Amino acid sequence: MESCYLSETTVSESYKILSNINCKHDNELFTLFILKHAGLSQHEYLELSVESTKRKLLEATRQLAYLFISEDYLKEKYNFINPLAMANWGKNPTEALQMWSTQRLINNVTGGGRQWKSIITNAPDNPNSIKLKHNYLEFFRDMEDKVPLDALSIWCVRFNEFPYEVPLSNIINNFISYFNITEEEKTFIFSTSTQISLEYTKQRVTSHYVRSLIGNHEKNPEWVEKFETVDNEAPKTPNSLIQYGGGNSLQSGSNLSIDFYEELIKKAKQAIFMGPPGTSKSFLAKGLSDRFHIVKRIQFHPQYSYQDFIGGKILENGSLRDKKGELITFIEDAILDSNNQDKEFLLIIEEINRANVSQVFGEMIQLLDRGETLKLSFNGEERDYYLPDNMKIIGTMNTTDRTVGRIDYAIKRRFYQIYCKPDIGILIDKAKIEGNDFSIADLLAKINQNLFSILSNKEMVIGHAIFLKDYVYSVETEKYLWPTDDFAYLFNFVVVPLIEDYCNGNADLITSVLGEKLYSQPTGAEFVQAVKEYLS
Known part of the structure; x- marks a missing residue:
């Protein structure tokens, strides 16, 4: 597969957005990101004076700020810029990147500056050993x-080589992983309002092009021209510190790919996709069904019985006879029809936990161990039944459904249990508001963070799929493009009632999650303003 790079247009858009933000604490945030990559946290002290830490400080500074590709210019003055202070060379350090990241940065942080006393604490016996204060975000x-x-995630990979056209959500996810950004930091510091359309080309953006966007330093008026012809070839040591390789982790969003799940299901034989509503459990099962030759989809419900699934007696023409259930007929299609021997079968059981699963499976539960057989007789004909290797089973399970019981251990242990969680990355890539008034991804992230903080239950959250409705899907852009009024109706009459249910109608809890204005279910311009205030 041929490699690709971000286009000049995409890098330029990133630069313009970063140049126009009003970031009051640009220097502290810049330094915080670098320290986070090196391992700074609230839990353990980070020793700044050791060489391993200094290497990480240098790496992270290069990724965020370096204006060249080759390592040959690491000691050159004006060779990096804080991307949060892009519009003003004067707010940037005067040292070369290598010296600043391994010496000046450490001195600034440990030297007793008032701002850093609000962010970090030093070990009692070692001023070069630091960790974050419990309330460090209050400073920002x-x-x-x-x-x-x-914009910042794209800027960080301005020179990176990609194995294929990676979606924006994965560039963002790799940024978050590389700089060890927590969910709280993500919500508090960042906006995910998508403004940039990714474009890829076969040629790497030149470092000269990037430097020309920024322009000459006031103390070096010929800086851009001085380095115009250097550093345009790929260096021996690539500046690709945020690594993008092949594999399943680079699909849209944070969840793994259909290819991964297909391989897992074929090895495991049976699995349950479980998670909160709207986390694409059924969508994933449907996507997998396209990889099988013969698919049967059934829906469990409280009245679904052993007779429906395995079989039982029915009255027909005044006499009793045996009727085979849906599982038995599906097994027979797989093992008795010679035309199906080489075909892959998939049984999908939607809402598997809504029936009395132990009762529905009955003695057939032992067949889930695979390799086991069971004699059953229908209408006087006895036969050995088993689950053939070419038959796989997928169940879906809504973990917030409080009207049904849990699946007992005897059943559950025989299935791989795959947890599906809300995937903000899908919304970053696929869903937006017309006019880009606010970010749907930001809104969902904050709601879910509040729900978890207040209810302390990872199941009581909102899934991304709620915002992926066919009636707003644009074939032209391949995105879910929401008119503001339509989104307000969805929010007020789907999302708010779900939160009310999670909070058992407790108005104080609901207000803690949504705030008073959003809970009042505004529409039109008032809705947009309420969302903006909620996210600010």
Whole structure:
């Protein structure tokens, strides 16, 4: 597969957005990201003076700020720029990147500056050993503009080589992973309002092009021209510190790919996709069904019985006879029809936990161990039944459904259990508001963070698929493009009632999750303003 790179247009859009933000604490945030990559956290002290830490500080500074590709210019003055202070060379360090990241940065943080006393604490016996204070984010509360996560993530991979055209959500996810950004930091510091359309080309953006966007330093008026012809070839040591390789982790969003799940199901034989509503469990099962020759989909419900699934007696023409259930007929199609010997069968059981699963499976539960056989007789004909290797089973299970019981251990242990969680990345890639008034991804992220903080239950959250409705899908853009009024109706009459249910109608809890204005279910311009205030 041929490699590709971000286009000049995409890198330029990233630069323009970053140049126009009003980021009050640009220097502290820049330094915080670098320290986070090196391992700074609230839990353990980070020793800044050791060489392994200094290497990581250098790596992270290069990724965020370096204006060249080759390592040959690491000691050159004006060779990096803080992307959160892009519009003003004067707010940037005067040292070369290598010296600043391994010496000046450490001195600034440990030297007793008032701002850093609000962010970090030093070990009692070692001023070069630091960790984050428990309330360190309070320092950034007045930061004015949030940092545009899409623009900064793209800027960080301006010179990277990609194995294929990676979606924006994965560029963002790799940024978050590389800089060890927590969910709280993500919500507090960043905005995911998508403004940039990714374009890829076969040629790497030249470092000269990037430097020309920024322009000459006031103390070096010929800086851009001085380095115009250097550093345009790929260096021996690539500046691709955020690595993108092949494999399943680079599909849209944070969940793994259909290819991965297909391989897993074929090895496991049976699995349950479980999670909150709207987390694409059924969508994933449907996607997998396209990989099988013969698919049967059934829906469990409280009245679904052993007779429906395995079989039982029915009255027909005044006499009793045996009727085979849906599982038995599906097994017979797989093992008795010679035309099906080489075909792959898939049984999908939707809402598997809504029936009395132990009762529905009955003695057939032992067949889930595979390799087991069971004699059953229908209408006087006895036969050995088993689950053949070419038959796989997928169940879906809504983990927030409080009207049904849990699947007992005897059944559950025989299935792989695959947890599906809300995937903000899908919304970043696929869903937006007309006019880009606010980010759907930001809105869902904050609601879910509030729900978890207040209810302390990872199941009581909102799934991304709620915002992926066919009636707003644009074939032209391949995105779910929401008119503001339609989105307000969805929010007020689907999302709000779901939150009310999670909170058992407790108005104080609901207001803690949504705030008073959004809970009042506004429409039109008032709705947009309420969302903006909620996200600010």
